[in-house]
Amino acid sequence: MPDGAPETPALGRRLKIVRRAAWALILVTTMAAAGFAGWKTFAPAKPPTARQVGEALIKTQFNLTDHYGRAVKEKDFRGQWQLVFFGYTFCPDVCPTTLSVMARALDLLGDDAAKVAPLFITVDPGRDTPEVLAEFVGAFHPRIVGLTGTQEQIKAAAKSFRIYVGRVDKPDVPGGYLMGHSGYMYLMTPEGTYDAVFSENRNPPEDIAAAIKKRLTKERSGR
Amino acid sequence: MKLILAIVTVFFCTVAAAGGASADAPSIAVEKPWARASILKSRPGAAYLTIRNTGDEPDRLLKVTSPAAGTVMIHESKLANGVAQMLAHGGLDIAPGAEVTFRPGGLHFMLMDLRKRLHEGETLMLNLRFEKAGDINVTMPVLGLGATGPK
């Protein structure tokens, strides 16, 4: 602010800044509180912090519906490595970014991509129908499988992955709410046990593809 | 025709952005704008760009609007303890010399209540209102749903 500015406007501006800061704080606090409330309602395990997570407890286990409308279970993906991401189609920023990282990793794998089942599980089953998921995952990669289900089925699936799912009510958003969700991609073994975790902001697709390639090579040489 | 209009608009907004609102006002430059295609009309869209304050006074982004959306929010995706959330900013301070980059996984303009689905290949217009630099109109290309940066 320039020196010697008239006192009243300067004060007014300062007050405005204070007011704005207060509003911003309220917003963030409200969202945090809403997130916390959502978390308690859904009552999943603690949000996983990559390495501290009870990794042995994480397993691929679900009864869901794929984006073709078929009922699928974890055993439908046994024998394939699974790259699993929980998200939702109302998330225009992190979710498309993660899915495009996933898609790029699949492309980098070439023929080996056939040994990986890329799964996108919605945390917003009320709005993400198989039809919506078909359009969404199809925009990224023909091999990505979109999975939805009832609230109960999604809750159970999230629990088996020790995934955080929280609803944040926001009246200014169309539909009135957003979901907080795990930002991680989990790499699961062909037996459906936990093997590694990736995130779009820390792991470029090259890293993810290389990590999977390494495991496939090991697998081929009989471990 | 649409394309010509878009080019003309890009030209003007570049000039407006580079020149600043007036001689004394801090200069705000808006660069590399792009938007991401939306999946359906009922799903929000996202837009990204870089704001540079080339002047020597702080400025503040107050409000963003678009003819294509009911509401445009300044959002920031944060990954904390593995939980992805979006925080809403009431505005954004741009310090002199600062460069603020909106990019996937971080700051983004969240386009709510889209009037129509954003298709790849179309253009999107945003109006950025700054406290000192005033209004800056930005026209940007709509890239694919899987795009992760400007072309």
Ligand SMILES: [Cu+2]
């Ligand atoms: Cu957002």
